[in-house]
Amino acid sequence: MGIPKINPLVRFSKSELFRKLKRVEKIRPYLPYTKTIHRFSKVRKYVRRLGSVYIKATYGRKGTKVMRAVKRSEGGYRYSYAVIDRLVRRKVDHFKDLKKVMKRFFRNREFIVQEAIDLIRLGDHQPVDFRAELQRNGKGNLKISGISIRIGRSHSPITTHASAYKMEDRLQDLFPGYSKEEIEDLKGKIRNFVVLVYKSVEKCYGKFGELGIDFAVDKKGKIWLIECNAQSAKVSIAKAYGPKIRRKIYLAPLLYAKRLARRNRIKRRRK
Numbered sequence: 001m002g003i004p005k006i007n008p009l010v011r012f013s014k015s016e017l018f019r020k021l022k023r024v025e026k027i028r029p030y031l032p033y034t035k036t037i038h039r040f041s042k043v044r045k046y047v048r049r050l051g052s053v054y055i056k057a058t059y060g061r062k063g064t065k066v067m068r069a070v071k072r073s074e075g076g077y078r079y080s081y082a083v084i085d086r087l088v089r090r091k092v093d094h095f096k097d098l099k100k101v102m103k104r105f106f107r108n109r110e111f112i113v114q115e116a117i118d119l120i121r122l123g124d125h126q127p128v129d130f131r132a133e134l135q136r137n138g139k140g141n142l143k144i145s146g147i148s149i150r151i152g153r154s155h156s157p158i159t160t161h162a163s164a165y166k167m168e169d170r171l172q173d174l175f176p177g178y179s180k181e182e183i184e185d186l187k188g189k190i191r192n193f194v195v196l197v198y199k200s201v202e203k204c205y206g207k208f209g210e211l212g213i214d215f216a217v218d219k220k221g222k223i224w225l226i227e228c229n230a231q232s233a234k235v236s237i238a239k240a241y242g243p244k245i246r247r248k249i250y251l252a253p254l255l256y257a258k259r260l261a262r263r264n265r266i267k268r269r270r271k
Contacts, residue, residue: 002264002268003264004260004261004263004264005260006208006209006210006253006256006257006260007208007209007210007211007230007231008205008206008207008208009205009230010230010231011059011061011230011231012227012228012229012230013058013059014034014056014057014058014059014060014112014227015036015058015110015112016058017201017204017227017228018031018034018112019036020204020205021200021201021204021225023204024200024203024204026196026200027196027197027200027225030193030196030197030215030223030224030225031224031225032114032115032116032117032224032225033050033114033115034112034113034114034115035112035113035114036058036110036111036112037055037111037112037113038110040099040102040103040106041099042113043055043069043098043099043102043113044095044099046113047069047070047071047077047113048071050115050116051070051071051116052068052069052070052071052115052116053068053069053113053114053115053116054066054067054068054069054113054114054115054116054157055067055068055069055102055106055111055112055113055114056111056112056114057106057109057110057111058109058110058111058112059109059110060109064083065105065106065109065111066081066082066157066158067079067080067081067101067102067105067106067157068080068081068116068157069098070116072091075093076091076092076093076094077091077092077095077097077098078090078091078092079091079092079098079101080155080156080157081105081157082153082156082157082158087153087155087156089155117216117218117224117226118218118219118220119216119217119218119219120174120175120216120217120218120219122151122173122174123154125154125155126151126152126153126154126156127151127152127156127157127158127159128149128150128151128152128159128174128216129149129150129152129159129214129215129216129226130147130148130149130150130167130190130214130215130216130217131147131148131150131164131212131213131214131232131236131237132144132146132147132148132190132194132212132213132215133145133146133147133148133210133211133212133213133232133234133237133249134194134195134198134210134211134213135209135210135211135249135252135253135256136208136209136210136252136256137252137255137256138252138255138256138258138259139259140256140259142195142198142199143252144191144194144195145237145245145248145249145252146166146237146240146241146245146249147166147167147190147191147194148164148165148166148167148236148237148239148240148241149164149165149166149167149170149171149174149240150162150163150164150236151163151164151165162236163239164235164236164237164239164240165240166240166241167187167190168187171183171186171187174217175221178221186217186221189223190215190217190223193215193223194213194215197213197215197225197228198211198213201228208230209253209256209257209260210232210252210253210256211228211229211230211232212228212229212232212234213225213228213229214226214227214228214229234249234250237249
């Protein structure tokens with residue numbers, strides 16, 4: 001019907017996203033090793049080689065189809081996943097047992113295997129990652145609406161349903177050995193990184209009005225991309241920034257939509 005879209009797609013295929021981004025030279029250093037797998041038996045090769053991996057359904061939201069698998073030094077495997085508010089964390093002696101668990105969990109879904117990042121952690125093995133919300137405003141300019149630090153439950157493989165805080169408030173807690181200058185430098189690197197991801201995604205798919213970007217920082221301060229969200233629920237930014245941010249994050253895509261509609265009308269008149 002000729003109606004312009006705020007975003008060119010509704011959801012990303014994790015497999016396709018990483019395959020496309022791998023071709024963008026500037027973003028390549030931020031990508032963990034990722035492989036699309038079609039048979040559960042192939043997972044054995046990667047978990048043995050990498051030691052710890054994430055197995056993710058190509059399409060999945062809110063961490064519902066994400067499993068972590070670890071090769072134990074004493075033999076066998078450990079796996080974990082979260083379902084709503086329940087954390088499952090168990091051991092198996094043989095890969096055939098892990099394969100049965102994966103088949104029940106993923107069923108017939110296509111999935112990827114991704115190298116596990118050595119995440120920074122807080123307290124009792126609480127995983128920490130980040131969610132950046134980037135949006136275009138009514139003038140079409142790209143803005144970082146907020147960057148949240150998400151702290152998951154103890155031993156959880158994901159940070160879904162986590163506590164969320166402003167990056168500015170808690171980054172020093174994650175890197176207590178860093179000076180103030182080093183923290184500011186890391187903040188700058190993170191901001192540059194999320195803008196680079198946004199523009200790299202646009203090179204691959206077309207222009208976006210908004211994007212949620214999940215990423216991690218490892219114990220050495222290296223930044224890694226986890227995934228991108230074309231339909232962010234904006235839960236983390238609302239938790240971290242409070243009620244005042246709501247007007248801003250919901251208004252921005254509407255103003256951008258008005259801009260697209262206005263330009264579309266002008267284009268039609270010229271025709």
